[in-house]
Amino acid sequence: MDRQHYQDMMRGNGQLDYEIYLKTEKLLACQKEPEDFCNPDELQFMIVHQVEELWMKLMASTLLDIDDCLLTRRSLKALTLFRRVHICQEMMTQQLVLLETMSPKDYQGIRLLLGNGSGQESPGFRVLLKMPQDLWASFTSVYLEGGARSLEQIYDSEYSHDDAYMVAEALAEFDEQFQKFRNAHMQLIYRSIGVAANSLKGRPVEILNEGLRQKFFPDLWQVRAEMTDRWGGTYGRKRDKLESPDNA
Secondary structure (H helix, E strand, C coil), X not given: CCHHHHXXXXXXXXXXXXXXXXXXXXXXXXXXXXXXXXXXXXXXXXXHHHHHHHHHHHHHHHHHHHHXXXXXXXXXXXXXXXXXXXXXXXXXXXXXXXXXXXXXXXXXXXXXXXXXXXXXXXXXXXXXXXHHHHHHHHHHHHCCHHHCCCHHHHHHHCCCCCHHHHHHHHHHHHHHHHHHXXXXXXXXHHHHHCCCCECCCCCEHHHHXXXXXXXXXXHHHHHHHHHHHHHHCXXXXXXXXXXXXXXX
């Protein structure tokens, strides 16, 4: 194949309406030129991380809209927007699989070019770490009526699968999907540079595991544990073994 010919075609000329609207000329110039790559896998590495930034930009923008919906209790709209965010989260996790096609040696060449940079410096990642506290404040103010209603009532004693329950579950789903992404990213790090290596910040990779234990909405996870303890109290923590119908 004529490599240069196809590379020129991939760039386009920026003159067609589609190219103008999507600014493809600028978009496709966000990666290095082929002759500047340290190895062919560097293009994949750059694109995957650039796409992640775009997904996170969409997620953050959508979470701002969700917060507006929560404050005005437009629950159905909020749930639709939460679904969009959840899909983005799923795609972010799935696309990490692409990086598993890169050998550890090829990644070492790319890693040398990162300076002290790491995913912790991602603007999208940093903003998504901060936004949940504002979402929780809005949920508490409106759906928990500023403290007049409790999660225990929503989930157990007054459970009715109402909009407060559905929004709470959407928040829990966001929390869970974020942790799935962090876990998938950690497994990718293990696969790329090993378990005992230091990060680019000079800290052991294992320290990054601390983030996997953090929850955005701990109250939503605690209410489940409390329910289990209460319900378990009605039959004891250790139950009698079930009898087989054949032995009855």
